Amino acid sequence: MKGFKFMRRMGKLRNSDTAESGADVQQSHNFDHDSTHFHQEKGTRRFRRSWILGAVGLVLLTTVLIGAEKKYVAANTETYYQVLVKGKEIGKLNDQAQLNQLYDKKQQEYQDKYPDSTMVLQTEGITIKQEKAYKPEVDSEATLNKLDGMLKAYAVGVQLMVDGKAVGIVKDQETANAVLEGVKNHYVPQTEVATASKLTRTAASSSSAAKAKAAKQVESVKISEEVSIVPVKTDPNKVLDVKEAVKTLTDGKEAPLLYTVQEGDTISGIAKRFEITQKEIYSNNPDVKELTLKIGDTLKLKVPQPDVTVVTVEQVSEQVVTEPEVIVRKSDQLPAGKSKVVRPGQTGLKEMQYRLTKKNGMVVQEEWLGQTVIKSSLPEVVYRGTKVVGEGTGMFSWPVSGATLTSSFGERWSRAHKGLDMVSGNRSIKASDAGTVIFAGVKSGYGNVVIVDHRNGYETYYGHLNSISVSTGQRLEQGAKIGVMGNTGRSTGTHLHFEIRKNGTAVNPMKYLR
CATH class of the missing domain: 2.70.70.10 (Glucose Permease (Domain IIA))
Structure with missing residues (x-):
């Protein structure tokens, strides 16, 4: 038993020694390992430093290259102008002033082509947008030529409206006023207004009438219809000058007219008044005969009817030759019913005053204002037998x-x-x-x-x-x-x-x- 214990103790001691020896070995091993780790860590630090330095260099190089590229691109970046028509690009321009120059040129071309109209260039829908790009492809000439063919112009003017109906377009308000004055003067010649030139007729039968002296004085001239002026945009070819507009308003358009025959009317007189032929009247009215024409009859006419009605009121002075008064003295020396002129008479002259109301030059009302004796007639003295x-x-x-x-x-x-x-x-x-x-x-x-x-x-x-x-x-x-x-x-x-x-x-x- 004691031997067994001793053996066990000895084994512990060996184990202890072995443990200590192993510890020493482990310590020695640990030292060697630490030394190796140290050297490895040192190498890693060197490599890392080198890598970092390389990366920094690469970054710096990249930065330099990018900066150079940007400078190059910036140096070659150009501003241009994108031209759009109704939102769709038609081309590019180098300079915005090129577009304004084209506008001015086209405006002048249209104005020269239509000098009697005020022309306005149509630029609605045309826009320009500023852009920048690297070496953009810009063909200003092609763009301007394309836009040149697309540019149109219109005339600004005023529309003459008669009772709400459009009758013609003229350049401006001043022209419209001149047209209305021209329409009035068409029915009242300026010579009559300014000089009151005289015209007369004798009171002899119509077949032997001779013109003497008479005067016309215009009291008033007005247009019956409501005339208004409305600004418009129009085709320049539709703009009328003063002469054309006056002709349009006074000529009118041919249209059917029912005319009621009045006292004193004849077929020839009606034809003359409406500036048509007698043949036209008979053609449209086959049952009408000159000798059977009656007051109140209705004639179918086809005559130009002007868009406006000019009402004039004129005073007319007309000189009429008067026949001498006949003074009859009874004479029992002459057979009954017989007479003898013992002193011839002499004619006199008197002036008749009328007021005439006309519509478009045709008399619609005649008013006698009175008369003035200019020269008294000399009575004729007649001896006549027993009065019967x-x-x-x-x-x-x-x-x-x-x-x-x-x-x-x-x-x-x-x-x-x-x-x-x-x-x-x-x-x-x-x-x-x-x-x-x-x-x-x-x-x-x-x-x-x-x-x-x-x-x-x-x-x-x-x-x-x-x-x-x-x-x-x-x-x-x-x-x-x-x-x-x-x-x-x-x-x-x-x-x-x-x-x-x-x-x-x-x-x-x-x-x-x-």
């Missing part, structure tokens, strides 16, 4: 008191009128001279009419009467009541139609009335 009741003296008095003329005698203002139309507050009609009633009744065109034969070559007609106070065959003294003024027959209102006929031919009553 019913035989006229050749001296005619007004058939109504306080008469106002509404239409005068003769071929006047495109109308043929065989007598005078007159109105008065006193509607009683009197015999203008002594004579015998040869007709009292209804006659075509005249309605109720009385015809008096004065037994000296003269007859008087009293038409459109409301009632007749005499009968056929009745002898009348001058001033005897004939009837009452009316509106019968082809009449346009209550008035008296009065005629004097000499040997069957209508003469101007103003030559004889006292």
